[in-house]
Amino acid sequence: MSTLTATHETPETPETAPAGRGRPAYRVTGRRVLSSEWAKLWSLRSTWITLGLGLLFLVAFGVIAASHYRSGPGSGRPAERDFADATAVSLSLFGTNFAQLALGVLGVLVTAGEYATGMIRSTMAAVPRRLPVLWSKAAVYGVVALAVATVGAFAAFLVGSRIVSGTPAAMGLGHAGVVRSLLGAGLYLGLVGVIGSALGALLRSVAGGVSVLVAAFLLVPGLVTLLPSSWQADIDPYLPSHAGQAVFALTHDSTTLSPGAGLLVLLGWTALALGGAAYRLLRSDV
């Protein structure tokens, strides 16, 4: 027990300045809370693993979809319905469905993980005003998810477009709307990450946060198709997943929102989730 011996030698002289005299002027600022959250994010192994998975899903599934297209409809055989109007963009971004799960779940972990482990008590004792922690977590993680997803989207497109070159789906970066689509995909996944972290803070439970995330992005869209079609048209485009798809889709029709409108709707959902999280953070005991 070498550690115990080491401490035994120093108990009478804690290396602390006498209280009240010559004390350094510490202070909590928004920027410092940001840097603390940045350090917290990268000091956990789960961050690296989950971001890696998100990136892998994004690139791998894009490449798989492009390869599938090339060996199927792209080679001149009768087109499958799903692939009828496929483009290099839609094929390469096929992985967003899976990447949104990884990035959304990590968002939930960033906030709900602190409640699950008890870390939140240390965090809130250091920043008792509380709200700067929520904004910092959402901002830090949102930017990281945005960066990873944007890199992934461009990587998926560069590989995918090479695979489908020479087929009807072929497209280059210079093609109208392609760069906007790829940036849109990064933005969408970044906002999914922010929504995940807001849900985690709102529900204070990893399981609860992930469930609501999956329900909102995967289950509800399926349930809406069971509604009468007149209702469907009013609800469907405004769901967070469909509004998000409008942000990064290359082509739009009467049943989808424009990229700008889609982004506004998605930002609305994000603000709603963050607002709920902020309300609970201020109102409930930690």
Add this chain to the structure above:
Amino acid sequence: MIDAQRLTKRYGGKTAVDGLGFTVRPGTVTGFLGPNGAGKSTTMRMIVGLDAPTSGSVTVNGRRYARHRAPLQEVGVLLEARSVHPGRSARGHLRALALTHGIPRRRVDEVVELAGLGSVAKKRAGAFSLGMGQRLGIAAALLGDPQTVMLDEPVNGLDPEGVRWIRNLLTSLAAEGRTVFVSSHLMSEVSLVADHLIIVGRGRLLADTTVRDLVREAGGDSVKVATADPARLRDVLAGPGVEVTGRVGSEELQVTGVSAREIGLKAAEHGIPLFELTSKAVSLEEAFMELTRDAVEYHGAATGETSGSAA
């Protein structure tokens, strides 16, 4: 300096803290005593703003905790519940907290050494023993060089070496002029370091006193003395404030109000031989049990048990 006024916390129908008022002053160690479930942890959580009081208020150095610009510099707290992410290293944990206040890396290294965590600072906190986890919590509490140090059951899980380390640490922090507030459900533990005592039961204040006063109120110190001539010794010792008891025909007497030293001197002066002269401090534990008996019995009765002989 911690100042609580009519502090109350209700969870649904259950009242955890009930109109608690007390002041914790700098320069001494103040023990916060009470049986389990007396509301000690809840009170400490309210002091650092983790729980909002249902009514009443508590301030630290004249302000609510959350209103301070550098809260970690005002109060360093060790909570009873684990407050560390198990996936982060000890140093990573302290560093993250330090960054919120602009506390330099040097200070992080200092508290790591101070808590004896030097060799395990890079290990994941989840792999720590209970005692090491406790040391990490104390390192975090001291990080901001706080004026007030508040520790909830700090000796939990510590080995005897660690317990002694905590005692020395608390005494030296108080000697530096800091406010030290330590909770425990064991009187024996607190009485070794604390001068002042705040005793609670069922969320209410039972006593706000000093160790010395508590002993005196509980009957004070007594001296056991054995002699060949108890009747004569009785006469010799008689005086205001002195009480002598003993069974008829026994050589032993119980004396309160006079020190063993005075008894010896007086006996020698009058040539009375003594066979035994023993100072017997009243057990603080007994005094504490006496004070909190009602609070404990309430819980016993509530669960359908009887605990009449507990005290």
